[in-house]
Amino acid sequence: MQGSYPSRLIETVPQVADIVSFRFERPEAYRFQAGQWFVLTFAGPDPARPYEHHFSHSNAPSDPRLEFTTRLRGSEFKNALSVLPIGSHVHVEGPYGSFVMPPDVERAAFLAGGIGITCVRSILRWVAHLRAPAAGSVREGEEPPLALRDIALFFANRSEDVIPFALELEELTASLPGLRVAQVLSQPGEGWRGYRGHLDQTILAAELPDPGSWHYFVSGPPSFDQAMLEVLVGWGIEAPRIKLERFEGY
Numbered sequence: 001m002q003g004s005y006p007s008r009l010i011e012t013v014p015q016v017a018d019i020v021s022f023r024f025e026r027p028e029a030y031r032f033q034a035g036q037w038f039v040l041t042f043a044g045p046d047p048a049r050p051y052e053h054h055f056s057h058s059n060a061p062s063d064p065r066l067e068f069t070t071r072l073r074g075s076e077f078k079n080a081l082s083v084l085p086i087g088s089h090v091h092v093e094g095p096y097g098s099f100v101m102p103p104d105v106e107r108a109a110f111l112a113g114g115i116g117i118t119c120v121r122s123i124l125r126w127v128a129h130l131r132a133p134a135a136g137s138v139r140e141g142e143e144p145p146l147a148l149r150d151i152a153l154f155f156a157n158r159s160e161d162v163i164p165f166a167l168e169l170e171e172l173t174a175s176l177p178g179l180r181v182a183q184v185l186s187q188p189g190e191g192w193r194g195y196r197g198h199l200d201q202t203i204l205a206a207e208l209p210d211p212g213s214w215h216y217f218v219s220g221p222p223s224f225d226q227a228m229l230e231v232l233v234g235w236g237i238e239a240p241r242i243k244l245e246r247f248e249g250y
Helices: 076-082 114-131 166-175 201-207 222-234
Strands: 003-014 019-025 037-042 051-056 065-071 089-096 107-113 150-157 179-185 215-220 242-246
Touching (some): 037 065, 051 076, 065 114, 107 222, 114 166, 150 201, 201 222
Parallel strands (some): 107 150, 215 242
Antiparallel strands (some): 003 019, 003 089, 019 065, 037 089
């Protein structure tokens, strides 16, 4: 159920380049599904004009904190966020969004561009939690994707040094049965052994047997979403098997 909740900033965690994770106290009543987003509000210099922005959850519903991960690129909002003191009071409104895993999907292919990995990470962490031997009970409104058995992540970035959560993705690949990750870099170094260039149908076809049996989850900047949508439609993927999450204003 959607609502507005008070919270506090408890930690900031630098990732790579200009990407930073922000962690907040999780209100007891706040519930969300992996892949959803929320609105963050905090006070600005003008009391009548608070800062406000939407962010995808970059952690799982099973995690004890709320977290989002974003690029700090010099906008007025991002500048204010970057100097927000630990302990600052904020409001969290949500959750919103339908970029979640339907319970009947057996094969999921995630196509993520840059910071679009955040909501995908939320889903992968949730699946890993559910499959762990010590997984706890599922809260109301957080139904697990129990049918999921095959997961492919295609992750497009510019170069090796700007890949968010690179180490965690390696760990998830080793620990989560059925998951494989294909990194695609447009400007890789000479020693890069993964895919080069831009994510396209050729790369998808090399990794996905029987493409019509997969559901596709596309998450990235608008230009990335549009390019991937054209690739999938041109490949003959039916619209009901494609879900988009647009990362605008990041």
